[in-house]
Amino acid sequence: MFDGLKDKLSGFRKDVEESTDVEDAEEPDEPESAGTTESGAAEPNAEAPAEPSETVDADTRDEGDGTDGSDDNEPSTFQRAKAFATGRIIIEEEDLEEPLWNLEMALLESDVEMSVAERILDTVREKMLGESRKQVETTGELVEAALHDALLDVIAVGQFDFEDRIAEADKPVTIVFTGVNGVGKTTSIAKLSEWLADRGYSSVMANGDTYRAGANEQIREHADRLDRELISHDQGGDPAAVIYDGVEYAEANDIDVVLGDTAGRLHTSDDLMAQLEKIDRVVDPDMTLFVDEAVAGQDAVNRAKEFNDAAAIDGAILTKADADSSGGAAISVAYVTGKPILFLGTGQGYDDLTLFQPEELVASLLGED
Incomplete structure (x- = not known):
């Protein structure tokens, strides 16, 4: 899952390591002290050392004094030499310029939304320039830490514990599903019903998709397979009335959750949006x-934003995540809507619904798992 994006993130790490390795290789060697041999012994004819009052203590020298003519915000040759000698890493803007450009192109090619890509780049730059003066073992570790924070920053927006919310809410809990046609909305309802059952929650399905021919038959098949009650009306009925009947049934029969399907729609479908x-x-x-489908990439991101603007969603489910190599939708949806991804559909079976865990996704993308 998201293998293409994993490779691109790994490429950024290699780019930065190569950039800093080249710069380290080009660092001038520290000049040998005048009047010493290779072994460090004083030469017989060496000049006398400077008076102590003229000596600059390297440990107390002001690193930002600009005595080498460089910008105060840029590390001096002395600072870089000292950092190199003590195992510290100093990464400058010029070290990141080309790798960040490559990372931006990689993210956009992976269908990451533009503002999300820019946020990731800004965070990586800030973390690597602002925190790179701390001692770390390798440049790769520094890159990985920066990418981890940058990705988590955009992926975890609005995240909440779905099961806790179900557990704490007054019953029945009513959940309505919306989206465009053909993205796996009805199947996701069936999967979530099974996910809830595995955790001890009962559910009833209510078919508010009353206009599409065959909609009742489709959701009925899922309900029968899972042994769930289905509330439905004749084709052309009022969707709100169907879901309301589902709520009444749940209240009368001590059912925990009502799962309400709705007609697939575009945000521009005025009649269907009025139904919502x-x-x-x-x-x-x-x-x-x-x-929506994870494989829809940028289209899924745009639709999520448009639906949220039109109908105020609380979260998202991305289907076909197992078939998505780009990962753009998974990276972008939460950030552009301010609402979390809650589940990923990862296969055809009723058990193939995975609770979305931002930390786990980031670890997977960075090869930490």
Whole structure:
């Protein structure tokens, strides 16, 4: 999963290591003290050393005094030599210029949204220039730490514990699913029903997709396979009424969660968006989840933003994550909407729904797992 993005992030690490390795190789050797042999012994005819009052103590020298004519914000030759000698790493802007450019192109090629890519680059730059003066074992560790923080910064936006929210909410909990046609919305409902059952929660499905031919049959097949109750009306019925009936059924039968399907729609479909608004008024769902395909990349990111603007989603489910090598949607959706990714669909089975864990994803992308 997201193998293409993993390779690109690994490429950035190699770029920075090569950039700093070249610079270290070009560092001038420290000049030998006048009047000493290779062994360090004083030559017979060496000049007398300077008076102590004229000697500069290297340990107390002001590193920002600019005596070498460099910018106060740039490390001097002395600083770099001292850092090299003590095992510290100093990375300058010029070390990062080409690697960051390559990283930006790699992120955009992986369908990461532009503002998200820029945020990642800014964070990496800040972490590596601002924190690089601390002692670390390798440049690679420094790069990995910076990428870890930068990725987590954008991926974990708005994250909350889904199971805790279910556990703490008054029952029944009503969850409405929305998104465009054909992205696996109905199948995701069935998967979430099974995920809830595995954790001891009962659920009922309510088919608010009342306009699409075959919609009742599709969700009915899932309900029968999972032995779940399905609330549905005839084709052309009122979606809000169907989901409301689902809530009433859950209340009467002590069911924990109502899972309400809705018609696939575009954010520009005024009639269908009006349906969502009516569902909000009539049912007042506890959560509205946006569903789209991870493989849709930038399209999924754009749709998530548009649906959130139009209908205020609470989180997202990305299907077909197992088939996605780019990872752009997984990286971008939370940041552009301010709402978290909650689940990833990772296969065809009812058990193939994975709770989204930002830390685990970042560790996987960086090869830490």
